[in-house]
Amino acid sequence: MKIWKNTGMQKTIIRSIVCLMILCLLSSFAVSEDVSVEVFYRDGIISLKYMTVESARNAAESFTAAGSYEQAPEYRQYALSLIDILSMDEKDVNLKSMTTRLQFAGENEEFRKSLAENRLPSCESLVQYIQARQHEEAGEYIAALNIYKNIRGLLDSMDRRINLSDMAYQQAEELYRNGDYQAAAEIFQNLDYADSAEKYQQVLASHEHQWIEATCTEPRTCAVLGETEGEPLGHDWAEATCTEPKTCRRCGATEGEPAHDWQAASCTEPRICSRCGAAEGEPLGHDWQEAACTEPKICTRCGATDGEPLGHNWQEATCTEPKTCARCGVTEGEPLGHSWLEATYASPQRCARCGATAGSPLSVQIGSFVSFGRYEQDNNLNNGPEAVEWMVLDFDSANHKVLLLSRYGLDAKPYNTEYGDITWANCTLRTWLNGDFISNAFSAEERAAILVTEVDCSAAQGYGRWNTSGGSNTQDQIFLLSFGEANRYLGVKYTDDDDGSNIRSRITPTNYTLKAGAWTSKINHTADGKPS
Ligand SMILES: [Zn+2]
Ligand SMILES: [Zn+2]
Ligand SMILES: [Zn+2]
Ligand SMILES: [Zn+2]
Ligand SMILES: [Zn+2]
Ligand SMILES: [Zn+2]
Numbered sequence: 001m002k003i004w005k006n007t008g009m010q011k012t013i014i015r016s017i018v019c020l021m022i023l024c025l026l027s028s029f030a031v032s033e034d035v036s037v038e039v040f041y042r043d044g045i046i047s048l049k050y051m052t053v054e055s056a057r058n059a060a061e062s063f064t065a066a067g068s069y070e071q072a073p074e075y076r077q078y079a080l081s082l083i084d085i086l087s088m089d090e091k092d093v094n095l096k097s098m099t100t101r102l103q104f105a106g107e108n109e110e111f112r113k114s115l116a117e118n119r120l121p122s123c124e125s126l127v128q129y130i131q132a133r134q135h136e137e138a139g140e141y142i143a144a145l146n147i148y149k150n151i152r153g154l155l156d157s158m159d160r161r162i163n164l165s166d167m168a169y170q171q172a173e174e175l176y177r178n179g180d181y182q183a184a185a186e187i188f189q190n191l192d193y194a195d196s197a198e199k200y201q202q203v204l205a206s207h208e209h210q211w212i213e214a215t216c217t218e219p220r221t222c223a224v225l226g227e228t229e230g231e232p233l234g235h236d237w238a239e240a241t242c243t244e245p246k247t248c249r250r251c252g253a254t255e256g257e258p259a260h261d262w263q264a265a266s267c268t269e270p271r272i273c274s275r276c277g278a279a280e281g282e283p284l285g286h287d288w289q290e291a292a293c294t295e296p297k298i299c300t301r302c303g304a305t306d307g308e309p310l311g312h313n314w315q316e317a318t319c320t321e322p323k324t325c326a327r328c329g330v331t332e333g334e335p336l337g338h339s340w341l342e343a344t345y346a347s348p349q350r351c352a353r354c355g356a357t358a359g360s361p362l363s364v365q366i367g368s369f370v371s372f373g374r375y376e377q378d379n380n381l382n383n384g385p386e387a388v389e390w391m392v393l394d395f396d397s398a399n400h401k402v403l404l405l406s407r408y409g410l411d412a413k414p415y416n417t418e419y420g421d422i423t424w425a426n427c428t429l430r431t432w433l434n435g436d437f438i439s440n441a442f443s444a445e446e447r448a449a450i451l452v453t454e455v456d457c458s459a460a461q462g463y464g465r466w467n468t469s470g471g472s473n474t475q476d477q478i479f480l481l482s483f484g485e486a487n488r489y490l491g492v493k494y495t496d497d498d499d500g501s502n503i504r505s506r507i508t509p510t511n512y513t514l515k516a517g518a519w520t521s522k523i524n525h526t527a528d529g530k531p532s
Pocket of ligand 5: 293294311312313325326327328329330
């Protein structure tokens with residue numbers, strides 16, 4: 001620009017130049033006295049405590065005069081208020097500057113530290129103090145008093161409380177006079193003053209109630225002063241429905257949630273609301289218990305059935321058990337009982353079905369007679385052979401063996417068909433007995449029952465006085481008694497005199513035997529008294 005004109009623009013340019021100059025100075029730290037004060041204002045207000053009110057004012061004014069800082073008046077106020085607080089010149093505390101200072105403290109850590117070091121009131125207390133002062137200015141004495149009570153001892157709060165109490169009392173009196181009972185009562189009620197309680201009662205007594213009728217939750221209440229009478233009405237509840245919660249018929253207040261009246265789910269139905277029929281979830285399904293012999297598959301919950309009973313799984317009756325169901329154990333009828341086969345000499349009574357036995361095998365009495373085999377005896381060949389009777393000589397119950405001796409003389413045969421020295425082993429009688437005789441007299445089955453005996457032919461079996469060899473031992477089914485055996489079984493003795501000891505060894509021949517040439521003695525009878 002070449003031409004300078006005397007305009008506002010010129011002033012702005014000049015200020016800008018000053019501004020630039022200051023900035024240059026700041027950056028180079030080559031500060032003049034005035035400028036350095038301003039720097040403290042901006043970044044290190046802590047240092048202000050060493051300033052006098054005068055110097056702070058000067059500092060601010062010099063900047064204002066320079067016209068470079070719009071906030072200069074505020075900085076001045078910071079300075080003044082801080083100096084006021086530090087010097088405890090409480091009455092002069094400037095609220096606006098203090099508020100600004102607190103904002104500054106909020107942003108400046110160094111400044112907050114400085115407050116603490118100097119045991120100054122906390123920022124929170126100062127904020128309250130400022131609020132109280134603002135209430136005071138607005139004529140809200142009770143609100144201000146309540147704050148001063150809480151920040152007792154801060155700055156001039158005590159003096160202010162005393163002063164404010166007086167002012168509030170006077171304010172209430174005036175309100176009362178003017179008929180503003182509500183405002184007056186409120187002040188008297190909250191004022192800690194000598195007769196404020198009496199005054200409150202006075203206000204109560206002199207006002208005209210404007211009753212607001214009781215509601216569900218509030219008692220009858222005076223609109224003027226808010227005093228109450230009686231109790232709230234309480235809600236007039238209508239029970240919850242499926243879709244609406246419990247609701248007050250009077251005021252519409254609700255409680256809880258809507259609820260269906262659920263009936264528990266069953267096997268086949270989900271849970272159902274008895275009121276509105278709504279359904280929820282799934283049926284439980286049957287809880288089946290498997291079918292049994294007489295019951296079909298059945299639901300333990302509802303008793304529903306499926307299919308047929310299984311029927312019994314019969315096990316046939318046995319000798320000792322009736323017909324029985326293998327599954328459930330029920331029985332039908334009686335046990336069959338054993339099907340006994342007669343006892344034999346070899347085995348006791350025995351069940352043909354189950355093999356159970358009872359009792360003992362038959363026993364045989366020695367000396368008794370049994371029938372076994374058939375042989376011609378009456379010599380009447382037309383009527384066939386007759387049953388052969390045998391006497392039991394010996395009975396071995398352990399081995400089921402009997403030794404039998406024919407009761408009658410069944411045939412007449414020579415010991416040997418040719419005369420000469422011959423032992424039992426080789427005689428024709430032995431051959432005949434175990435050949436023709438055994439074949440004729442016994443069936444094949446009977447022959448099978450006749451045991452083979454080891455026949456002892458030693459000298460011990462013979463007469464002791466005779467010195468005759470008995471020959472070799474033999475194995476025979478049928479044989480003759482030796483002397484030793486006759487002695488043992490029949491009591492026959494060897495003696496020169498006929499003492500009758502051999503009577504039991506005598507036998508009577510049959511007619512057939514007589515015919516075959518047997519001879520009988522008329523003197524020597526058998527034990528039965530018959531001719532032998
Ligand atoms: Zn009232
Ligand atoms: Zn209600
Ligand atoms: Zn329902
Ligand atoms: Zn069921
Ligand atoms: Zn069964
Ligand atoms: Zn049986």
